[in-house]
Amino acid sequence: MSRHLGLDVGGTNLKWAVIERDAEPRLLKTGRLPTDTRGGEQSVVRQLLDVAQSIFSEVEGIESVGVGMPGVLDPAAGVTRFIPNIPGQWDGVQVTGEMTGAVKKPARLINDARAFALAEHGLGAGRGATSMLGITLGTGVGGGLILGGRLYLGHEGTAGEFGHQTILPDGPRCNCGNQGCLEALARADAIAAACGQPSVEESVVAARAGDRRAQQGFRDVGRYLGIGASNVVVLVSVDRIVIGGGVAAAGEILLEPIRQEIRRRVHVTDVERIRVVCGELGTWAGAIGAALHGSA
Numbered sequence: 001m002s003r004h005l006g007l008d009v010g011g012t013n014l015k016w017a018v019i020e021r022d023a024e025p026r027l028l029k030t031g032r033l034p035t036d037t038r039g040g041e042q043s044v045v046r047q048l049l050d051v052a053q054s055i056f057s058e059v060e061g062i063e064s065v066g067v068g069m070p071g072v073l074d075p076a077a078g079v080t081r082f083i084p085n086i087p088g089q090w091d092g093v094q095v096t097g098e099m100t101g102a103v104k105k106p107a108r109l110i111n112d113a114r115a116f117a118l119a120e121h122g123l124g125a126g127r128g129a130t131s132m133l134g135i136t137l138g139t140g141v142g143g144g145l146i147l148g149g150r151l152y153l154g155h156e157g158t159a160g161e162f163g164h165q166t167i168l169p170d171g172p173r174c175n176c177g178n179q180g181c182l183e184a185l186a187r188a189d190a191i192a193a194a195c196g197q198p199s200v201e202e203s204v205v206a207a208r209a210g211d212r213r214a215q216q217g218f219r220d221v222g223r224y225l226g227i228g229a230s231n232v233v234v235l236v237s238v239d240r241i242v243i244g245g246g247v248a249a250a251g252e253i254l255l256e257p258i259r260q261e262i263r264r265r266v267h268v269t270d271v272e273r274i275r276v277v278c279g280e281l282g283t284w285a286g287a288i289g290a291a292l293h294g295s296a
Helices: 040-058 096-103 112-123 182-186 188-195 200-208 212-236 246-250 252-265 282-295
Strands: 002-009 013-021 025-034 062-069 072-074 079-082 107-111 132-137 141-147 150-152 240-244 275-278
Touching (some): 002 112, 002 282, 013 040, 025 112, 040 062, 040 096, 112 141, 112 282, 132 246, 141 182, 182 188, 188 200, 188 246, 212 252, 246 252
Parallel strands (some): 002 062, 062 107, 132 240
Antiparallel strands (some): 002 013, 013 025, 141 150
16 A cells, blocks of 8 residues: 655646555545745745645655646656746746655656546546546646556657647637647637637536527537547547546536537547546546656
8 A cells, every 4th residue: 555645736726635556546635725826936836845745744654746737848857848827937947856855755747637637547437448538628628648558648748738639720829829729729718709608607507508609609619629539539549538627517518519529520440439428536636647647
């Protein structure tokens, strides 16, 4: 039996989870607090270290730390490169070296969407899948790939960037610099605009109440997501697709158009074997996945 800490840093909250690993991983303890962004990257990293040290003093036997963060990272070096939704100058900020120094245990860095995929595969809706695509829908569109039962990270941990595949060659410009990325078409503000509502939450309410524009908006976004998912299915033949993030609360309003598009476009494998489901771990998925990554 071993214990591992995972930290999930977002622009609003910092969440943490302690897991125990034996034959199967088990969630032991969780917590959250507002992210301290007042001093930019310095206050965020300082808070990370303080939280980790506090948990180490409360929970015995923690052997590693995983840190999940959004944006572009260099996991091998333990350094951040570009984080758009957390204030600060993030290019070149050392995270894992600082963490190891603070708690005297090994630390690893992982993109938050990759952490989501790892968590759902280990403890959530992806259990038992040999290959899985994890999709996070929120301010952006993220992803992670499980291939052969293991998280596939690729060069510098960048594999699985589901939201940055081109769907419309001359579509809207994405924050990454490309045009027509899936993220530009299916992130939260794009969904709200497609539904004619101020927010995704209000879009879901309107669609469920029968608002035709909102319903059409989810069908359109589901189609784009389905095209992206079909590309992944054809390329690497995943047998499960797990969707998380705030937008996943739309449930079947969004999932069924994705399934329909996959059935329409994939003809090289049996699409009936592919399950498209919502994640099961909710807000804790990122922290759990970070803990699993740290324990690997």
